[in-house]
Amino acid sequence: MSVKVYERILDLFEAEGINTLFGIPDPNFVHLFHAAEERGWNVVAPHHEESAGFMAEAVSRMTGKAAVCIGTLGPGLANLAGAIMCAKVENSPVIFLGGQRARITEQRVRRGRIQFVQQMALVENSVKYHASIEYAEQTDEIIRQGLRTALSGTPGPVYIEYPQHVIQEELDVPAVLPPERYRLVGQTAGTDRIAEAAELIRSAKQPVLLVGHGVHTSRAGDSVRELAELMACPVVQTSGGTSYIEGLEDRTFPYGFSPSAIEAVVESDLCLAIGTELGEPVHFGRGRHWVANEANRKWLYIEQDASAIGVNRPIDVPLVGDLRAVVPQLVDALRDTPRTATPELARWIEEDAARLADLAETAPSGGSPVHPARLIVEATKDFPSDGIMVRDGGATTIFGWTYSQAKPHDVMWNQNFGHLGTGLPYAVGAGVADGGKRPMMLITGDSSFQFHIAELETAARLNLPLVCVVAVDYAWGLEVGVYKRTFGHGSLETGVHWSTETRFDKIADGFGCYGEYVEKDVDIAPAIKRAYASGKPGVIHVAVDPKANSEEMPSYDEFRTWYAEGQQ
Structure with a gap:
């Protein structure tokens, strides 16, 4: 059969059960995006390519399959670099596709080329495999090698690019092969x-x-x-x-x-x-x-x-x-x-249940602003086990490890790489993979939430059942704690505080989401309930005690043993 290169790429991904792509289309990709949407794919264009990469990673985690993310040539690939590295460290099989100028542009001895950089060198240390589709006839072998490499051994990302002149070339090819015909599937032990x-x-x-x-x-x-x-x-x-x-x-x-x-x-x-x-x-x-x-x-x-x-x-x-x-x-x-x-x-079962109940009972309450331990208890105590929980932030996540009362079957966060700002894109990607069926909650710190806050619009556009509970202390809480432990209380804390005028509930409203401001712990759970009932993605701005957030992180000594340089 005769197909265009971009059509064949979609065929090859469909054979692997992939039907979702993230990215911002440019002239290299408009035909592929259009064809994917005509085929019934989930095609999501966020507001930043790095967000697109995190969203694709979330889809991979939720489906157990490879996922696809696309970056426009030059700056789009530069924006993707953080997400590519994150996928590598998090062992996520994401196929990153990049456009590129025609090869004649690269080979000419010229200065002042527009929107051009040698992209392969930018990402080669962050992926398991990288290649360029230089000739249309290479499409099958390179896409299959990308999928084979991403899914074999320790999973991880790959990068494939094609120059602008290749994407619309015609191919005369047979029907695509199922995965088991070109890579090892379901390897058993002896x-x-x-x-x-x-x-x-x-x-x-x-x-x-x-x-x-x-x-x-x-x-x-x-x-x-x-x-x-x-x-x-x-x-x-x-x-x-x-x-x-x-x-x-x-x-x-x-x-x-x-x-x-x-x-x-x-x-x-x-x-x-x-x-x-x-x-x-x-x-x-x-x-x-x-x-x-x-x-x-x-x-x-x-x-x-x-x-x-x-x-x-x-x-x-x-x-x-x-x-x-x-x-x-x-x-x-x-x-x-x-x-x-x-x-x-x-x-052990009885003692662990008693531990959780005791934490819920003893987490400091009644204060305003809210103690971060109490925020976690109130936000999670009614969260259903079939919901999708997403974590982001430093101090907020550390409090969450200890005080969370929920036991959801899907928890998503960036553990190995520690990349902040993944929370909102992860939530969007997980919601897309789930089809928006299950309730989702993101519990995040304020600093982390601002990395990709524009994706609130994406969540609203997709009408996802997401509530973002934001612990707000107007600081990098974990780093404030580091200053205090390093230099003592009352020392200068450089570069870790910011404006106390920021209101995330109002920002949410501007993006077409539900927003609510909370400064008492008894109001957290009712606010979350109202956010879900609104039928919009919600943002609950919770004012938390900055002193407690930086000084009272639970199990912090255990956490620090992960970094015992040379001692393990």
Whole structure:
């Protein structure tokens, strides 16, 4: 069949189940955008290319598939650079497409070229693969190699560009291939390794499941739930794996921030790690809470990238493969020999529930402005488990780790890279992937919220069921705390304070959203309820106590152990 290059690109993505793209169209892409919309794709043009990249990353996390983001040549690609790097560190398989001037422009010895820069060099260290479609006939091989690379091993972004003269060339090509015809899909682990792992699980006295970010981005919750039930063990969340698997909410404890999690780790004689890099936030699986009982603990590790095995700690039984295929293998191996839960599991569940209830009861209340711990309690106490929770900010997120009362099945935040400002774009992308069906909440600090505040218009245009709860102290709260700890109270705090005249509720109103100003904790939950009832995206401006926000961050000493340079 005869097709244009841009049509073929869409065909190749559709074969992978991709039907959403983000970006701001320019002359290189108007034909592709138009064709995508005619095909029924979700085509979303935000207000900044970096936002587009974050939105695409959110779609990938919500669907378990690759996602697509487009950047206009020159400045558009420059704007995308932060999102590309973020996708790399967050292990997100995003296909970034970039336009480019015709190659004759690049090869001429000229000065003063308009909207031109050599883009490949700009992004090559931030992607797993980069290529240019120099000839129309390369379209299939390059797009497929991009998808193959993005989804193989440790997932990550790729960058593909095509010069302006290529996009509308004609191709005579056969029908597109399904994914399994050109890349490895559903890689399983060897049956000998599965048998060995199952035997260790059966013989363990206190096993734990260590669940990371990858379990949720691969959408593998159902099979992991079956495995946890057969193992009759606690689920310990990494800081990146903070979504709750349906049916496992009660037995899921955050590593380092829950005494139940710490005790379960310390007493464990077997750890099965799934969807995690075993990185700094879990002390590489060998420091801090893991030191006790290390000699008696066996390690099983499900990992798609064989080169990751043994890097951060020795592994007794590596299970190399796609966790979506390997976890069902383990489930099948254990189905006829389910374990019986130990008495400790029931106690840990009871103690963790009591911990959350106590936090809700003891979070400082009644003050104005609001204590940030109380903000988290009031904002999350009625949030449904089927909702989508998005986090952003420094101090605000640290308070959220400890005080959140919600256990949603989808929690989205930027954990590995720590890139602020991702919250609102993540929320928009998640809402697009979800089709706007489920309620969404973004809890963010004021400084982070301003990075991409223009995307409130995008949320309003898409009519997303989103409420943004903004903790406002008119400062970089985490950094204010650093100043105080470094130089003492009363020291000069340079560059971390800004105008107290900013009103986010009024900004929301200007974007066509619902806005409300709150300065008492008892008003937070009713304001959120009114925002959802308005039928518009909402922004709740909550005035928070700047002293508490910078000085009373809970579990801060635990958080700092992630950065123990050279000590782990």
